[in-house]
Amino acid sequence: MGNGDNSGGTPQTLGRCSECGSVYPVQTTASGELRPIGTDGGCECGNDDFEPVSE
Ligand SMILES: [Zn+2]
Numbered sequence: 001m002g003n004g005d006n007s008g009g010t011p012q013t014l015g016r017c018s019e020c021g022s023v024y025p026v027q028t029t030a031s032g033e034l035r036p037i038g039t040d041g042g043c044e045c046g047n048d049d050f051e052p053v054s055e
Helices: none
Strands: 012-018 025-030 032-035 050-053
Touching: 012 032, 025 050, 032 050
Parallel strands: none
Antiparallel strands: 012 025, 012 050, 025 032
């Protein structure tokens, strides 16, 4: 894997909800937490704790 210089855009990863297991595209916040993109900042189940998913 390279540095992704050719892909452009913001680095994006996947995060899994620690409660229900739903997977969202996430950004890493300045404090190092995972924040799902396109939501209010939490899972639809109400949890806001996500763990990184490696494919
Ligand atoms: Zn959830």
